[in-house]
Amino acid sequence: MSNVIEFPSFPEFEELSLFERMMIIEAWQEEVADNLTRIRESAAAIEKLVEASKKHLS
Numbered sequence: 001m002s003n004v005i006e007f008p009s010f011p012e013f014e015e016l017s018l019f020e021r022m023m024i025i026e027a028w029q030e031e032v033a034d035n036l037t038r039i040r041e042s043a044a045a046i047e048k049l050v051e052a053s054k055k056h057l058s
Contacts, residue, residue, distance in 0.1 A: 007024065008024070
């Protein structure tokens with residue numbers, strides 16, 4: 001899985017049909033949503049590890 005959406009340059013984007021533009025934007029939005037979910041899950045896991053570490057060190 002790639003973490004990069006290949007977004008066309010502005011002139012190339014302008015040449016695309018509205019449908020093609022919307023498909024690119026929708027793919028980008030889905031990728032952003034997936035990345036945000038992974039970031040939130042990772043942050044929660046890190047928070048749990050920090051709390052467990054604090055308890056262990058106390």
